[in-house]
Amino acid sequence: MTVSVFVPRDMMAVALGADRVAAAIEAGARRRGADGRIVRNGSRGLQWLEPLVEVVTPKGRIAYGPVSPADVEGLLDAGLLEGGAHALCVGRPEDMPYLARQHRLTFERCGLTDPISIEDYRAHGGLAGLQRALGMAPAAIVEEVKKSGLRGRGGAGFPAGIKWNTVQQAHSDRKYVVCNADEGDSGTFADRLLMEGDPFCLIEGMVIAGIATGATKGLVYLRSEYPVAAAIFGQAIAIARREGLIGISVLGSPHAFDLELRIGAGAYICGEETSMLESLEGKRAIVRAKPPIPALHGFMGRPTLVNNVMTLAAVPWILAHGGQTYADYGMGRSRGTLPIQLAGNIKRGGLIEYAFGISLREVIEDFGGGTASGRPVRAVQVGGPLGAYLPAHMLDVPLDYEALAGIQAMLGHGGIVVFDDSVDMARQARFAFEFCAAESCGKCTPCRIGATRGVEAIDKIVAGMERQRNLAVVQDLCELMTDGSLCAMGGLTPLPVQSALRHFADDFAHLAVAS
Amino acid sequence: MADYEDWDAARGQDIVNGLAGLEGATLPILHALQAAFGCVPRDAVPMVADALNMSRAEVHGCITFYHDFRAEPAARHVLKLCRAEACQAAGADALHRQVLDELGVPWHGTTADGGITVEPVFCLGLCACGPSAMLDEAPMARVTAAGLRAALRARDDPRVAA
Numbered sequence A: 001m002t003v004s005v006f007v008p009r010d011m012m013a014v015a016l017g018a019d020r021v022a023a024a025i026e027a028g029a030r031r032r033g034a035d036g037r038i039v040r041n042g043s044r045g046l047q048w049l050e051p052l053v054e055v056v057t058p059k060g061r062i063a064y065g066p067v068s069p070a071d072v073e074g075l076l077d078a079g080l081l082e083g084g085a086h087a088l089c090v091g092r093p094e095d096m097p098y099l100a101r102q103h104r105l106t107f108e109r110c111g112l113t114d115p116i117s118i119e120d121y122r123a124h125g126g127l128a129g130l131q132r133a134l135g136m137a138p139a140a141i142v143e144e145v146k147k148s149g150l151r152g153r154g155g156a157g158f159p160a161g162i163k164w165n166t167v168q169q170a171h172s173d174r175k176y177v178v179c180n181a182d183e184g185d186s187g188t189f190a191d192r193l194l195m196e197g198d199p200f201c202l203i204e205g206m207v208i209a210g211i212a213t214g215a216t217k218g219l220v221y222l223r224s225e226y227p228v229a230a231a232i233f234g235q236a237i238a239i240a241r242r243e244g245l246i247g248i249s250v251l252g253s254p255h256a257f258d259l260e261l262r263i264g265a266g267a268y269i270c271g272e273e274t275s276m277l278e279s280l281e282g283k284r285a286i287v288r289a290k291p292p293i294p295a296l297h298g299f300m301g302r303p304t305l306v307n308n309v310m311t312l313a314a315v316p317w318i319l320a321h322g323g324q325t326y327a328d329y330g331m332g333r334s335r336g337t338l339p340i341q342l343a344g345n346i347k348r349g350g351l352i353e354y355a356f357g358i359s360l361r362e363v364i365e366d367f368g369g370g371t372a373s374g375r376p377v378r379a380v381q382v383g384g385p386l387g388a389y390l391p392a393h394m395l396d397v398p399l400d401y402e403a404l405a406g407i408q409a410m411l412g413h414g415g416i417v418v419f420d421d422s423v424d425m426a427r428q429a430r431f432a433f434e435f436c437a438a439e440s441c442g443k444c445t446p447c448r449i450g451a452t453r454g455v456e457a458i459d460k461i462v463a464g465m466e467r468q469r470n471l472a473v474v475q476d477l478c479e480l481m482t483d484g485s486l487c488a489m490g491g492l493t494p495l496p497v498q499s500a501l502r503h504f505a506d507d508f509a510h511l512a513v514a515s
Numbered sequence B: 001m002a003d004y005e006d007w008d009a010a011r012g013q014d015i016v017n018g019l020a021g022l023e024g025a026t027l028p029i030l031h032a033l034q035a036a037f038g039c040v041p042r043d044a045v046p047m048v049a050d051a052l053n054m055s056r057a058e059v060h061g062c063i064t065f066y067h068d069f070r071a072e073p074a075a076r077h078v079l080k081l082c083r084a085e086a087c088q089a090a091g092a093d094a095l096h097r098q099v100l101d102e103l104g105v106p107w108h109g110t111t112a113d114g115g116i117t118v119e120p121v122f123c124l125g126l127c128a129c130g131p132s133a134m135l136d137e138a139p140m141a142r143v144t145a146a147g148l149r150a151a152l153r154a155r156d157d158p159r160v161a162a
């Protein structure tokens, strides 16, 4: 009997040797006369266990991880293909608290299936949302999305249903759906995991968005730092076209929708939606002033729905199970589930899809198991490079857009980066300015010049030069950038800087010799 | 790593023509040129400009705006080291000081033997197991100086290099 062995092909697994692990298992099984079939699945999101190898047994899928190429012979000797006991065995993944406790809706299939098998996709509930949408009026689809309470997962948290409605109502010869897969925030990888592990889910979400808004063309703007996602998603588009999921007639319906994958070129600012549109149009990616909003005047001047990967990938589930079922998860005005990404100095980093409202502390301690170094947590940056640094005593805050805004922080794309007590927060504040200076599009002075001046001022503070004066300069610059920047790049860089100053003032004083 | 072609105007024109029909074709064309020639050759700029009805200055502005595009080819191997926050939290700064020091280069520099160009990158999406890096097309996580040394050695070993 053929034994199926799953070895993930996600970029993290590959970075940790999955390709060599797969080859070693194949060769080792053959040498033993065993009949093993390797399936390259996506990641379960248990990133600290990658490469996580799973074997199909009568007791279910049994997992081993992290497996290095050097472990393979020993694993095969221990009866890997029968799910035999071994130090690396972690049992059935779905019994692990890390997975069992989650609310996997968007990521329900990720890691279970072969990402480029449309048969697998259908067998695990795929296309149910689209099938239902095809029987609905476009306005009813938009209504379902509104009912779900889904808010944009790219960072700003704008209600998806309202944006969809604006594009639907707009009149034009052509409309577009643009998927923002630029995922530039440090500490985030949910878009990558989904595009590598369940690409048809994003395609299905985009097709539904096209039908709902009247758009016939979709563009996915994927960052160039994700070559594995580009390869897998490119394959998935070709298969979707062959299977009639996209093309002139979506699953035999009168709706046309086609899809194109575009690769970015290493500029963080291209994640900002108007910068992305400029880039897609083939120009330097200088941020556009709003209005006009992209929903009315977007790609090529046409009405364009711009949504993050996670926003669009939530839609198939919402259509399949109903907007209200999705809205039943969450708290306050943050409805549904959040794909949380746990990273940095953390024992068990990975993807945690959970209803809004879970506290930062539960995520970091219960899921993450604390720091990888074993030292105390000192600072946590939430929401990427433009997000605030929070001290350890503030970790009881629930993950909810409004709760974080209430403590001058930001949820962003759901990335959580943990630092231990060796962190120097003056360095982190300096880096925030440095990053802004490097990645600014250059359109407004406060962002372009202010960030560079900020680096200089922090250097002086740390060197003990005119400390009070330079602290005042930093605060002034932050106010100027907050008030005078066109987009959130310049506008939110003060968030990490000022939170570092507010919560970790000592780090700016320790080297001061004169003030 | 890729073996790049020498500049050939006819080949360059083919690449440009093949993609010029896309809406907003600039980035796809620049990527394709760089994949073939290792950079966007100066002689390709007027071709792109003509095909897309842009000025040469606009094409040049595009090439310089995006970090990925080069006017000159990089070394045989490109090592990208992640400098973003999650990797910092995992000790990237100290690793980078050591690696740059061992290779004797600053950021964006190429080693004296012309073998390796080192570039900073801001996040590779491998943030749960930092520090991260990318050696040519190969992603690397939980990077150590010793691990990098071994990977670089393997690449330059003709028995291992593809």
Ligand SMILES: Cc1cc2nc3c(=O)[nH]c(=O)nc-3n(C[C@H](O)[C@H](O)[C@H](O)COP(=O)(O)O)c2cc1C
Pocket: A151, A152, A153, A154, A155, A156, A157, A158, A180, A181, A182, A183, A184, A185, A268, A269, A270, A271, A272, A273, A274, A306, A307, A308, A309, A311, A312, A487, A488, A489
């Ligand atoms: C500097 C900057 C970077 C951004 N980067 C991203 C990104 O990488 N991915 C993303 O989806 N949104 C990003 N955004 C937010 C987008 O501008 C936009 O709000 C989002 O794509 C809309 O989709 P959503 O409503 O589904 O979130 C960024 C915004 C700014 C100001």
Ligand code: SF4
Pocket: A269, A287, A439, A440, A441, A442, A443, A444, A445, A447, A448, A485, A486, A487, A488, A489, A490, A491
């Ligand atoms: S704030 Fe910075 S990135 Fe945003 S438009 Fe202004 S200069 Fe460009």
Ligand code: FES
Pocket: A186, A187, A188, B082, B083, B084, B085, B086, B087, B088, B122, B123, B124, B125, B126, B127, B130, B132
């Ligand atoms: S911060 Fe280094 S890979 Fe994301």
